[in-house]
Amino acid sequence: MSEKTYLEALNLAIDEEMQRDPGVMIFGEDVGGVKGGVFGVTKGLAEKFGDERVFNTPLGESEIAGLATGLGLMGHHAIAEFQFADYILPAINQILSEATKMRYRTAGDWTAPIVMRAPYGGGVRGGFYHSQSTEKIFAGQPGLRVVTPSTVYDAKGMLKTAIRSEDPVLFYEHKKLYRSIKADISDADYTVPIDKANILQSGDDVTVIAYGMMLQYVLKATEELKDDISIEVVDLRSLYPLDKATIIEATKKTGKVLLVTEDPKEGSIMNNVSAVIAENALFDLDAPVQILAGPDSPSMPYAKDLEDAFLVNPEQVKAAIKDLAEF
Amino acid sequence: MSEKTYLEALNLAIDEEMQRDPGVMIFGEDVGGVKGGVFGVTKGLAEKFGDERVFNTPLGESEIAGLATGLGLMGHHAIAEFQFADYILPAINQILSEATKMRYRTAGDWTAPIVMRAPYGGGVRGGFYHSQSTEKIFAGQPGLRVVTPSTVYDAKGMLKTAIRSEDPVLFYEHKKLYRSIKADISDADYTVPIDKANILQSGDDVTVIAYGMMLQYVLKATEELKDDISIEVVDLRSLYPLDKATIIEATKKTGKVLLVTEDPKEGSIMNNVSAVIAENALFDLDAPVQILAGPDSPSMPYAKDLEDAFLVNPEQVKAAIKDLAEF
């Protein structure tokens, strides 16, 4: 066991997988050289594995995605980094038209076993274009997996699984978790499934489903409310496709569900979760399916007061849980 | 009154608005000249309004969207055509980062009063990349409107409203409706709201919400079942943002809701509709919120049997309504 941040856990996952499989490569804007990415996720890797396997790309996200896919066709488990999840947008055509559909359109003859990493989420005074949660854009695209780890343990284990996967995986990393959470994690070569939600805590009164920074707020509220409310906490992990079985089971257990996301409410991933519940567990519900989410505003503004107003905060999460418990 | 197809109604709307407002322009791949678009929506317009206002662009969708936005900044109500809704993907960064956020990020100093038209939908043996319903990708992007007309009357009236709107509007047109539906519509200069769902038929037993080709199937089933089941039929019209009030009211009226879309189920627009219901009308429901949708498969294959298997068909719609009524 050793103590690691979320960011260090990601770095370690890549490092271990690059050692294990010489076909693994990683690249993106400022990913190579001594910089190792604007957040430092790839720091030290170019030195260790050389400039052929760890390198800077020119500033073009469509090429980055296409390059990864082309390498994937040749059997490389390529890892592409998008500098911010906001900047994955120029690559959407490549991701959806090529990587996502490659296996299906050739009935398995050609595949794209690649990982595309994207730091997402707000609260860093990054304004409109360094704060977005763009994962919802990719939900509903069979062939593609969209996942995110929300704990240090999962950061390492899920990234290793994603790298070994034979499917294209969009790997979202919450940029505010990079250095804000730490945990003792195993030094072993463990993996964590990327297609299963995870019950982080078992409870009987209320079910709360979340991911990313919001999950941390949920865990905090759960701790603070532990004497009064028994909370089932679900880490969604796989944002697409959803782990419907776990969602339905956790709902049936308590009959009250709160879904939390920092993304604007309408259209967020949580709508898909709600729809699964409304279709499969309706008569088990004792309260409406609540979504606590960001406002339906275009993106997070820069000014402090506006950013604060945009962000779902720990108090709101706690209040929503209490309200639901009392419903 | 005169009889028009859905396609003719769209052509007429553009024609009338170009006459009314000399700032309106329309362009896209093969939109100008004598071809007038691969479906013929802009046929005759270049001849009538000249090559400066109606023209072909090079084959680059990102430029098409950026060009429209730039014209919009200068007050032109520009209309961009994407040849197929599948080919809007290269333009997503422009649409979401620029047009969608322009008003908000300048507190109204600069705006993008443009329309981006996209023919969508399957059943034309167009295979993977000429059959998709890409509208869900744009749901959840405040600042942008995503709308679609599903009747001939709305085709003309909604397009006129979209052209006059000061907001960027993604205007989806079901390509299979172009020539398959006809109706007598007013020759007057009428408009239809683009932010309101429309109750096409009032009923008491079951509420069915749909758009596009699926709405035609719903209307057919409604007609066939009219002696047995009283059906409230809602044409969604505005796919984003949703007209929540109409959805909630129509749900409360019958307590049973069927949502129909040809798009793969998980992640489709109907999930957002379901979430609105699950949060706002849960205790009015007498049955789970049903979504009848396409399969969670990457896209519509070409082979006839596979395409047929992918598509939701009229019989399935009718059966789902009957099942729900009997629930």
Place this chain on the structure above:
Amino acid sequence: MKLKESRLSNEELIDAYKMVKEARMLDERLWQLNRIGKSTFNISGQGAEVGQVAMALAFEPKKDYFLPYYRDMAAVMVWGMNSKDILMGSLGKEDDPSSHGRQMPNHYGDKRYNIVSFSSTVTTQLPLATGVGLAMQVDKKDSIVLTATGEGSTAQGDFHEALNFAGVKKLPVVFVVENNGYAISTPNNEEFGVKKLSDRAPGYGIFGKHIDGHDFAETYLAFKEAVQHARNGEGASLIEMVVDRLTAHSSDDDQRVYRSEKEIAEMKKHDCVDIMEKQLVDEKILKESELEDIKNELANKINQATEDAEAMPNPTSDQLMTHIYEGGE
């Protein structure tokens, strides 16, 4: 240029001609199948066959990779696909090697022959080709990569991003632009503001050349040069190959709407297959009667292939949900 200036042997030239002719005749068959409703779509390379065959012969199919576009029938046939393979694609058959009936006709791909699957979305294959090229470089393989697109499709951002990256990494990738004068109905002068697209090569620091795809030897030699560059580690090339589009854009189009009768008639007078046949006779490589024999032989071959392809099974609806994710066969 004379055919013989290609320095290919007479046998090789005759084989090349057979490919050209088979592609032409096969495409005519595809149009027939379309007209009688047996296939619902065709998009064809008529007018580009000579250029495509000359291009493909400069490579080492089976060893080299090819990321084609929808008009590249003649080229994929040089690479290894046969008439039956292509017919199965047009008929949407389960054994169609391109997509097992899942994609529209003419969306070529074949794992057996290193031909990477093409999507309808234009120009996305160019970034993919850089990935394949980088894999060759990193894996120290001697294979190189050919990728093709139409001239209209060069307006896409992906064209630029791929060439730029290929320039940075000196990738073993040959990019060819088949300029047939139109993107559907949009003529060259509405597609770009420059005379020769190959003038873009210097802006990426790569080798560039503009050639007439009606000229077999010129085309072959230009690609040989590009191939040499790639194999020597001297990097990528951009070849603009001028061809014709003898037919409508596709079976959904009618080019008489936007091209004058005169323009079409003049183009047809200058049919690349006719030119090559004349060269073969003039250079005394084949006699008229031998041309006739080849034609008859190919007609039989294509008839047989059509029969064989038609007899193959269609994909069944239970295949709809297969091959979506790993393990989902």
Place this chain on the structure above:
Amino acid sequence: MKLKESRLSNEELIDAYKMVKEARMLDERLWQLNRIGKSTFNISGQGAEVGQVAMALAFEPKKDYFLPYYRDMAAVMVWGMNSKDILMGSLGKEDDPSSHGRQMPNHYGDKRYNIVSFSSTVTTQLPLATGVGLAMQVDKKDSIVLTATGEGSTAQGDFHEALNFAGVKKLPVVFVVENNGYAISTPNNEEFGVKKLSDRAPGYGIFGKHIDGHDFAETYLAFKEAVQHARNGEGASLIEMVVDRLTAHSSDDDQRVYRSEKEIAEMKKHDCVDIMEKQLVDEKILKESELEDIKNELANKINQATEDAEAMPNPTSDQLMTHIYEGGE
């Protein structure tokens, strides 16, 4: 080149210098505000001020349109914005004309002066500029358009799509690439495989030029030429302007990590502001003591602007849901 070779009068050259110096001193103030925590971000144009001022002076601000990028502080000031405007942006104030506190600092825009709002997403402003340019053409206006980006950002597909379209329509748009050697930590040779990005102009059929942005007169004259082209209806231009990035990429970066001490020291010896000051003295346009006076005068001006900007109100949280759609003020 000598300053006077620009053919600008001494008064004009002194005014130009004042803009250069104000931009430099204002940026230093922004870094101070960042260090003491009053603003959380800065990205600066230090090392590009001379080029930017020379560039902007070749246009007719107020009449012409400008779509800048984040390093263009000196240029937007020539176009009309003042220190207080820019400071309000850095402090996220409600009256910040660029975004009313909604965007990060240095994301310039100002409706009053025809400066179109910039997003963080690089290169998207180039297609927008073609739309603005086309509006000028269609509306028969004499205004032209300037748009700027960094050299790294030219790798985006949008660069290509915009230039290609501008070439087709002969748009009155001047595209400038400010080449400062790096995209964050990525050096030129990992960004593109060519020496001069202006070599891409011929590939679009537009006017191209490569200039040293440290040379005021050369820069001014090159842009004058491009402006003339645009105003005469001869179409677009691509100007590559070589500048320096004297600071880190932004306040979130430390360039000493990836640039050697020596490289940084040499660049600083070659500071464009120092060069211009020396030229002013050498060409006897200003005396050393006058330079000192200007500096003092500007220091006061910037202090006052800082005070004024700080006193302005912050946006309040009730503004979060305004200006999303038409009518939602």
